[in-house]
Amino acid sequence: MPRIHVVDVPEFRPVVDSAKARASDGYRVIGPRKGYFTIEKAGEMSFNRKDMKLPPAIWYGIFTGGLNGEISSFGREVVTIIGTNQPL
Amino acid sequence: MPHDALHEEARSDSSYMSEDKRGYRTREVDISMLKPASDDGVQLRLKGVDHSARPTWKLRETVTFYRDVLGLPLIHTISARGWGHPGHPDFLHFFFDAGNGATIAFFYYIGTDRPEKYMPEDSYFYSASHTAWSVDTAEELAQWKETLEGRGLTVSKFTKHEGLESIYFRDPNGYPLEVTRRLRDVEVIDAEDAALTIQAAIEIEDAAFAAGEKMRDIDTVWRRKAKLVEARVGDL
Numbered sequence: 001m002p003r004i005h006v007v008d009v010p011e012f013r014p015v016v017d018s019a020k021a022r023a024s025d026g027y028r029v030i031g032p033r034k035g036y037f038t039i040e041k042a043g044e045m046s047f048n049r050k051d052m053k054l055p056p057a058i059w060y061g062i063f064t065g066g067l068n069g070e071i072s073s074f075g076r077e078v079v080t081i082i083g084t085n086q087p088l
Numbered sequence: 089m090p091h092d093a094l095h096e097e098a099r100s101d102s103s104y105m106s107e108d109k110r111g112y113r114t115r116e117v118d119i120s121m122l123k124p125a126s127d128d129g130v131q132l133r134l135k136g137v138d139h140s141a142r143p144t145w146k147l148r149e150t151v152t153f154y155r156d157v158l159g160l161p162l163i164h165t166i167s168a169r170g171w172g173h174p175g176h177p178d179f180l181h182f183f184f185d186a187g188n189g190a191t192i193a194f195f196y197y198i199g200t201d202r203p204e205k206y207m208p209e210d211s212y213f214y215s216a217s218h219t220a221w222s223v224d225t226a227e228e229l230a231q232w233k234e235t236l237e238g239r240g241l242t243v244s245k246f247t248k249h250e251g252l253e254s255i256y257f258r259d260p261n262g263y264p265l266e267v268t269r270r271l272r273d274v275e276v277i278d279a280e281d282a283a284l285t286i287q288a289a290i291e292i293e294d295a296a297f298a299a300g301e302k303m304r305d306i307d308t309v310w311r312r313k314a315k316l317v318e319a320r321v322g323d324l
Contacts, residue, residue, distance in 0.1 A: 003324075005317040007281045010272060011250050033321040035277040040324075055248040063307075064285060066314030071307055088315035 002069030002081045003040040008032040014052035015039070015062060036065055045069070046080040139183060140219055141193040142263060145202040147180070149260035150194055157239055160184035163191065186221055208262020218264035220254070225269065229253060232267045251278070284320070288312035 006012045008031075019027040019039040027045070030038040039045070049059045062079060063071075070084035125131070144150045155162045164183040170176030178198040183191040208214065223229050233243050233255050244256040254268040289309045296303045303309070318324075 003314070005314055005321075008277060009250075009275065030324060031321070035280060036317050036321055038321070038324060057247055057249045061250065063310045064313070065281070066317040067307065067310035068314040068318070084311075086311065088311045088318075 001040055001042050002045045002083050003038060004045070004063055004068065004081070005066035006037040006039060007065040008035050008037060011058050012062075012065065014054055015047060018047060018052050044072070044080055044082050046078060049077045049079075136188065137190045139191040139193045141181070141195060142261070143202075143206065144194040144196050144261050145200070146260055147196050150196075151182070153260050154184040154192065157241070158184075158236075160186060160192070186219075188222075190221075192219055208258075215264045218266055220266035220268050223267055223269050226253070229255065229267060229269050284316045285309070285313055288316055 004015075006015050016029055016037045016039065019029050019041075023029075026041045026043070028040050030040075047062065049056075054062070056076075059076075059079075063081075067081065068084075068088060069081040070086060071079065072082045073080045151162065154160045161184065162182060163185045166181040167179075168181075169178050177200050180196040180198070181193060182196070183193045186192050223232065229246070233246070236243050236257060241257050244254075247254050247256070248271070251271055251274065252268045253271055254266050256264060256266050258264055289303070289312075292308050292312050293303050
């Protein structure tokens with residue numbers, strides 16, 4: 001199951017809000033705990049840049065809080081991650 | 089070599105000194121031999137930038153650009169016959185006021201040609217060395233962009249980064265310049281997060297170098313960061 005961590009600062013709050021808004025799709029938001037939100041979801045997780053109104057310079061650093069998973073595609077507008085067996 | 093010996097060597101004629109005996113050749117220094125600040129307990133303090141300096145081979149253009157186009161006052165010029173070292177060219181060293189006590193300075197080495205390796209490049213590596221000046225408000229940043237464009241300069245779009253919004257342009261030497269404003273104060277979590285990101289990256293770099301490889305990508309760093317963050321926050 002892919003899981004990401006999002007540092008609790010305003011620039012990355014749209015990522016958290018996007019996941020919260022999609023709880024019915026299986027996105028689970030935990031926290032913030034010690035400065036980080038955690039987002040996890042069974043199967044595939046995706047984020048849309050325009051939906052979140054993220055500037056490009058933030059978009060390409062979206063997983064700076066930590067990525068427990070693997071990026072399966074990373075475009076200008078949509079990023080998708082999946083679970084991985086790769087070591088952290 | 090014991091820790092203390094490095095500095096003794098630096099004062100002598102060792103290979104740790106550059107030929108002019110005024111600085112380390114950092115490529116030859118084993119950083120692990122230096123003492124961390126925690127050893128002596130002395131907290132050194134800085135109060136921001138006094139000046140940055142770069143060479144120029146375009147005297148008139150540089151003065152015209154900074155003083156007359158940007159409007160930064162020329163506040164000091166040193167003119168000298170070298171630094172007293174054989175072979176050192178005569179030079180001008182001049183300073184423009186960039187506000188809040190900071191200046192941007194240039195060396196003009198008289199009678200020299202710009203070496204090929206100092207030619208400006210369109211590359212990320214080259215642009216990494218740049219000067220970023222600060223303004224306080226969005227209105228001031230917008231005024232800089234509109235005014236400089238009105239004076240004929242090509243200025244980038246507004247770019248929002250983590251914590252900063254910036255515009256970019258170049259001077260007549262090809263040097264990259266940035267005007268930026270802070271979007272928010274830096275918080276404790278920013279520093280804690282910075283430490284975790286750098287720890288993750290250094291761990292990945294160490295492992296890569298030990299295997300005779302380079303770091304592969306940022307994804308690898310992000311995965312190690314997840315491990316560090318999960319250790320910090322505890323069980324989910």
